[in-house]
Amino acid sequence: MYSKIEDLSIELWLEIFTYLKIRHQFNTFFNLNKxxxxxxxxxxxxxxxxxxxxxxxxxxxxxSPYLIHRENVTGLRLENTNKVDLSNNAKLLYFPRVATLFLHRLHITKDFLNLFQQNSTYLRYLNISSIVSGDKIMMHQLLEIILSLSNLQTLRLGLRMSMSPIQLRISSKSPIKNLKLIGLNENFFIDRLIILLQYLPYLQSLHIITNQINFISTKNTDNISCTNSISSFTLNIHEFIVSFVQFTNFILRIIPYVQELKIICRSPVQNFDYLNHREWIMFIQSLPNLKKIILDISRNNDIDEQIWNKKCQMLIKLMIKNHIILQIVK
Incomplete structure (x- = not known):
C-alpha cells in the first residue's frame, strides 16, 4: 500500500513545521493541495x-491576511517595533488569544500601546527584555495597562520601568504571581517597590537584578503595609553597600512570609557583615516561614580565608539548629 507525503497526519506536519520559519513553510508547501x-x-x-x-x-x-483561525496564535514575539508600521498593520497584527508575549528592543509609542492592548486580554506570560525608546509618560501608561491585565501570571520587566515615580491611576489588583525586575546598572528604590507591591497582592515569587538598593525615600510610605504573600525572593546585586541590618529590615518589612531566600552579590564582599552570627539569629527568628537560604557571595582577597570559612560553618550550624537549609556558594 502506497502513501503520499500529503497524507501525513496533522501532528506530523506540525512537527515538521517547527523546524522551518513561516516563510519557508509557505514557500515550500503552500498551494500543493487544499x-x-x-x-x-x-x-x-x-x-x-x-x-x-x-x-x-x-x-x-x-x-497574516489569510489566517483562518487567528485565535490559534498563542505566542507572539516583537522586536524593534519602530521598523514596522503598527498603525497600518493593526488588523494584521491582531491575535485575540495571545498567551505568551516577548518584546525585545521595544519602542513605546501610542501605536504600540494600542497594539498591546488589543492583544493582551488573555496574556499569561509577558517578557519585556529591553526598551530602546519611550518617554516616562508612555512607559508609565504601559505599566498601568500591564497591572490591569486580568489573566497575567508571570512578568519579566525592566527595573527602570517598574520604578516609575508617577502615581499609578488604577484601582484594580493584578493577578501576577511571578515577577522578575532586571536592571544590572540601575538602582531600585525601596519606597517605589512598596508602592508597586500594593497592586500585587497575589505575588508569590520576586526576583530583582540590580546595581544597588536605594533607601532614600521620595514618597512617604511609612503608613503603607505590605499584604503580599511572597514566598520566594531572589536579590542579585552588584555590591553590598548597605549594612546587613538595613537589608534585613527591608526583608522583614517587604517580604515577612518568605520561605526561600537567595542573595547573589556579583562583587566580592569587603567585610564579615553579611556573615554576622548574632544578626542572623535575630533575623531568622523574625521569619517564621523561612525554610531555605542560598548565599552566593565571595570574599575579598583582603579577608582572611580561615576566618571566613569559620563564620560560614557557624552559620551552617545555626541554620541546621533552626531547621533551615543553607547553601553557601563560593
Whole structure:
C-alpha cells in the first residue's frame, strides 16, 4: 500500500513545521493541495516579527491576511517595533488569544500601546527584555495597562520601568504571581517597590537584578503595609553597600512570609557583615516561614580565608539548629 507525503497526519506536519520559519513553510508547501493550505493557515501558533526583515514582510503580506483561525496564535514575539508600521498593520497584527508575549528592543509609542492592548486580554506570560525608546509618560501608561491585565501570571520587566515615580491611576489588583525586575546598572528604590507591591497582592515569587538598593525615600510610605504573600525572593546585586541590618529590615518589612531566600552579590564582599552570627539569629527568628537560604557571595582577597570559612560553618550550624537549609556558594 502506497502513501503520499500529503497524507501525513496533522501532528506530523506540525512537527515538521517547527523546524522551518513561516516563510519557508509557505514557500515550500503552500498551494500543493487544499489540505496543506488548511493546515498552514489554521495551525500557526507562534509568530515572530522583528526588524521588518524579509520574514516579517512575508508574514504581513502573504500569511497574516489569510489566517483562518487567528485565535490559534498563542505566542507572539516583537522586536524593534519602530521598523514596522503598527498603525497600518493593526488588523494584521491582531491575535485575540495571545498567551505568551516577548518584546525585545521595544519602542513605546501610542501605536504600540494600542497594539498591546488589543492583544493582551488573555496574556499569561509577558517578557519585556529591553526598551530602546519611550518617554516616562508612555512607559508609565504601559505599566498601568500591564497591572490591569486580568489573566497575567508571570512578568519579566525592566527595573527602570517598574520604578516609575508617577502615581499609578488604577484601582484594580493584578493577578501576577511571578515577577522578575532586571536592571544590572540601575538602582531600585525601596519606597517605589512598596508602592508597586500594593497592586500585587497575589505575588508569590520576586526576583530583582540590580546595581544597588536605594533607601532614600521620595514618597512617604511609612503608613503603607505590605499584604503580599511572597514566598520566594531572589536579590542579585552588584555590591553590598548597605549594612546587613538595613537589608534585613527591608526583608522583614517587604517580604515577612518568605520561605526561600537567595542573595547573589556579583562583587566580592569587603567585610564579615553579611556573615554576622548574632544578626542572623535575630533575623531568622523574625521569619517564621523561612525554610531555605542560598548565599552566593565571595570574599575579598583582603579577608582572611580561615576566618571566613569559620563564620560560614557557624552559620551552617545555626541554620541546621533552626531547621533551615543553607547553601553557601563560593
Amino acid at each position: 489540505r496543506l493550505n488548511q493546515i498552514l493557515l489554521s495551525y500557526q501558533s507562534h509568530i515572530t516579527l522583528k526588524n521588518n526583515d524579509e520574514d516579517t514582510q512575508y508574514i504581513l503580506k502573504y500569511v
